[in-house]
Amino acid sequence: MSSSDNGHSQNGEQRGSLTAVGTGIRAVGQLTVEAIAHMRAADKLLYCVGDPIAEHVVKSMNENGAESMFHYYEENKPRAQTYEQMIQRMLECVREGMQTCVALYGHPGVFAWPAHEAIRRARGEGYEARMLPAVSAEDCLFADCGIDPAMTGCQSYEATDFMINGRVIDTSSTVILWQIGVLGDWSFKTGAYDTSSMPLLLERLRLFYPANHQAIVYEAAVYPGCKPTIRPIPLFSLPWSGVTAMSTLCIPPARAPAGDPSIYARLPQYGQQQR
Numbered sequence: 426m427s428s429s430d431n432g433h434s435q436n437g438e439q440r441g442s443l444t445a446v447g448t449g450i451r452a453v454g455q456l457t458v459e460a461i462a463h464m465r466a467a468d469k470l471l472y473c474v475g476d477p478i479a480e481h482v483v484k485s486m487n488e489n490g491a492e493s494m495f496h497y498y499e500e501n502k503p504r505a506q507t508y509e510q511m512i513q514r515m516l517e518c519v520r521e522g523m524q525t526c527v528a529l530y531g532h533p534g535v536f537a538w539p540a541h542e543a544i545r546r547a548r549g550e551g552y553e554a555r556m557l558p559a560v561s562a563e564d565c566l567f568a569d570c571g572i573d574p575a576m577t578g579c580q581s582y583e584a585t586d587f588m589i590n591g592r593v594i595d596t597s598s599t600v601i602l603w604q605i606g607v608l609g610d611w612s613f614k615t616g617a618y619d620t621s622s623m624p625l626l627l628e629r630l631r632l633f634y635p636a637n638h639q640a641i642v643y644e645a646a647v648y649p650g651c652k653p654t655i656r657p658i659p660l661f662s663l664p665w666s667g668v669t670a671m672s673t674l675c676i677p678p679a680r681a682p683a684g685d686p687s688i689y690a691r692l693p694q695y696g697q698q699q700r
């Protein structure tokens with residue numbers, strides 16, 4: 426076993442490490458057993474969660490080590506700057522030799538860049554770093570809206586990325602647009618975001634869908650016992666649909682897939698059925 430395999434340096438000091446865990450969308454109920462174990466065992470438990478119950482749950486896991494990173498968000502401050510500060514704080518703790526756990530809401534690596542980047546940098550400096558999977562908003566959407574991606578396929582995009590980067594949609598698949606409520610706004614807001622670019626998003630969606638195609642504005646329940654919000658809207662009403670920073674847009678398929686008979690006929694199973 427090398428000196429780093431047992432988490433200690435050559436002079437016997439504990440080496441820092443980083444583990445990213447997710448609290449799920451509903452911390453009460455969706456925290457995994459392995460996430461709880463890591464949160465409890467950590468010397469330092471950094472966290473950034475979106476609601477007071479989740480915060481209470483996280484703090485109760487590690488009374489002494491828990492430290493919120495939410496204060497890095499500030500009104501109108503670019504989110505990229507906040508994320509960089511969070512990454513720096515994670516690395517600081519690791520470099521100080523602490524077994525560091527970072528708990529983020531949802532899945533820590535789904536539409537959540539800081540944990541991925543902190544892990545990449547920590548590994549680059551020779552520290553152990555890893556991410557555990559968790560329940561994301563998309564997982565909740567599949568359950569609440571009764572969608573199995575196996576039936577339609579599924580394309581998931583960050584809404585602004587979809588709008589500005591010429592992403593292409595296969596309209597026979599389910600399309601999920603994340604961060605629809607912060608469209609085109611790179612800053613943090615405690616209140617409403619500036620989504621005045623919504624008509625531009627609509628313009629792009631209209632390249633693929635009719636104006637009255639039904640989409641769903643979805644918000645998973647954050648508290649146990651509460652119901653999700655599943656609001657069908659015609660696409661043309663998107664600019665005044667009242668999406669929030671928590672909303673995810675789900676666009677069901679507009680057509681059946683165009684099968685390829687030439688491939689189908691060459692499938693071994695199909696050939697056997699014909700004999």
Ligand SMILES: C[S@@+](CC[C@H](N)C(=O)[O-])C[C@H]1O[C@@H](n2cnc3c(N)ncnc32)[C@H](O)[C@@H]1O
Binds near residue numbers: 450532533562671673
């Ligand atoms: C920065 S991302 C964080 C995603 C999170 N890491 C996860 O695993 O779901 C924020 C986006 O996630 C989606 N989201 C977060 N909470 C949600 C909720 N309760 N219901 C539906 N979508 C949600 C929205 O698209 C929101 O703009």
